[in-house]
Amino acid sequence: MATIKDIAEKAGVSMMTVSRAFNNPKIVKDEVRVKILAIAKELNYLPNQAARSLASKKSGMIQIITRMNPDDFYFTQLFTGAAHYLSDHGYSMMISKDKTREYQYDGAIFMGLLAGEDQVIYHTIKKPYVLLGKTDLPIDWVDIDNTDGSYKMTKYLIDSGHKKIGLIGINHDEAFTQERYLGYVKAMTAAGLTIPKEAVFRVPHSIEGGRRISPIALAKKDITAYVCESDLLAYVLIDYAKEQGMSIPDQLSVVGFDGFLFNKMSIPHITTVKQPVYRVGVEIARVLVNRINEHDRPKQRVLIKTEFENGGSVKVIN
Amino acid sequence: MATIKDIAEKAGVSMMTVSRAFNNPKIVKDEVRVKILAIAKELNYLPNQAARSLASKKSGMIQIITRMNPDDFYFTQLFTGAAHYLSDHGYSMMISKDKTREYQYDGAIFMGLLAGEDQVIYHTIKKPYVLLGKTDLPIDWVDIDNTDGSYKMTKYLIDSGHKKIGLIGINHDEAFTQERYLGYVKAMTAAGLTIPKEAVFRVPHSIEGGRRISPIALAKKDITAYVCESDLLAYVLIDYAKEQGMSIPDQLSVVGFDGFLFNKMSIPHITTVKQPVYRVGVEIARVLVNRINEHDRPKQRVLIKTEFENGGSVKVIN
C-alpha cells in the first residue's frame, strides 16, 4: 500500500503538501497539486482511514441503534437507505440492538424507540444523533407525514364524490394513529362534511381487530366509504365485505395506508398512500451528516410525504 | 476519552499489560486482569478502533459491492443480514456500486454480478471475498438451493396425489432457472413419473410472458398441476385460470417459488418455497469472516435451503 510518504518522495515535496493536496486542494499551487494527484493515481494510493481517523480524532463511524426485528421489511428498507447515504459520504456504520457504548462513533441514528426513550437519550447522548419519529424535545428527527397521508386519502374519497365517510382507526397510544385520525378530520372539515361519529372506530391493529369491527362497520348502511388507518385493516374489511357477498368498490369504497404488502394482497388492490421507507432512511442519514458537519445549525425536523397509489378500491361516484 | 495509558497509570502496570488484558486475557495474571477490567469500566474506556487498526494493519472494513437496485427487496434483506453479522463481529461496512478501490478494506462481498464478472474478480481481487451465487472458480460462495426447492415443490404435488405435472419455467440463461428445472425432473424421475414434454414450457419472466403461456398450458387437459419457477408466473397462471372460470385448486393445482410478495397476492395464496434472503445475508458474511480469520481453509460453498409455505393452491387428491 502506497502512503503519502511514498508520494511525497516521488514528487519532491513534504508529506504535508501531499496531505493538503487531498484535503485542502485550494491552498496548494496548481502545478504541484496536479503532479501529486498524478503520482497518487500512478501508485494506486488509497488513504488509510485508520490513520486519518486517529490523527483527526474522528472515527468515521455511525451507530444505528434499533430494537426492530432484524429482517423486518420496514427496518431493512430504512437501514439500507441510511447505509447508502452514509457510504456515499465517507462514513461506515454498525448496527447495534441497544447499547450505544461498545464502539467510538461520530453520530448515531435511533430507530424504533419505545415511548419515553427519547427523554433518556436526550439526557444521555452528547454526540450528534437523529431520531426516527417525532419528539417535542429539541432534537433532530425525521418522520412520515401521517396527517398529510390520511388527508390525501380522505380528500381522494371526497373528490370521488363520497360524502358519508367513516374511519377505522388504530387504538394504539402512538402518535402516528392520532396523526392519521387528524388528517381524516381535517379533510372532512375542509370539505364541509360532517363526521359520522357512529362510523368512527378505533381497534387493535391486527387481523382479529379488523374482523371484530368489520360487521359493525358494514352495518352502517349510509356509509359509502371507509378510511382505514392501515392497509391491514383495509384488507380485512374488504375481505369480510366480499365474504358477505358485497362487491368492492361498487358497494363500498375503502382506502388504506402503508403500501407494503397488504395493499397488493386483496382484489381489488387497495387504494392507499405508500410510505417511502427507503427514502426516509436516506433522509435520516442526511440530517445526521448535516448535524455532524455543523454542530450549531437549527434543529432539523423532516416530514416525508407519502405517495398516492391507486389500487382500484374506490368507486368514483359523481 | 480514556485510553489504555490512563488505565495503565491508574492500575500501576504498563500499557502493554492493559492491551493484553483485552486482546489476550489468558496470559495476564488473574488478579491484574480483574483490576484492569474494573478500572476500564470505571473510566468508561472504549478501545479506539482507528488506533487499533493502524497498529494492527487491519482496517476492520468490509466492502459490499452490488449493482442491485438500492431499495430492491431482495437486496435490502440480503444486505441487512450481512450487516447484522458483520457488526456483531466487529466489522463495519460500506456499500459501493462498483469500484472496490475507494477505501482500504479487509474483505468484500459481491452481490448481483453480471455473467462473467466472477472471472474478472477472481483475477483482480487479492483480498478475501465471497460471492452471492455459484461459480466454478475456486472461490467462496453462498447461494440458494434452487434444485432442492423445486424438488420439494414437485414432491409435494406428487405426495398430494398428482401424476400429470407440467412445468412453467423461465427462459433466462441463468443458472437458477436450470437448477429449478432440474429439481422438477429429479422429483418426477424419482417417483417413476413421466415428464409430459408437451406441458413443459420456458417463458420470459414477466407478467406478459406468463399471460402468453397460460392459455396454452391450460389447454393441456390431462395436466392436474403445474410447477412454476417463480411466484410471479404462478400468480399469472392462477389469475388467468380464474378469469376462465376455473376454480383453484379444485380444477388446477399450482406451486411457485420465491415467497416474497406474489404468493400472497393471489387468492388462494400460492403454495411455494420461500427464499430466506435475510439468512443468506447472514451466511455470506459468516463465510467471509471465516475466510479472513483463516486464509488457508478449504473453499466454502454454502447452499441455503428454501422453506416450504403452504398457501392453499394445491388440491390433495388421494
Add this chain to the structure above:
DNA sequence: TTGTATGCGTTATCAC
C-alpha cells in the same frame, strides 16, 4: 507474566 522501544499513516501546529 510483564515491560520497553518503536512504528503504524495521517493531520495539527507552528514556523518559515
Add this chain to the structure above:
DNA sequence: GTGATAACGCATACAA
C-alpha cells in the same frame, strides 16, 4: 504556499 515536528492510541517485536 510549504515544511518540520509532534502527536493521535494502540500493537508488534523483543527483552527481561
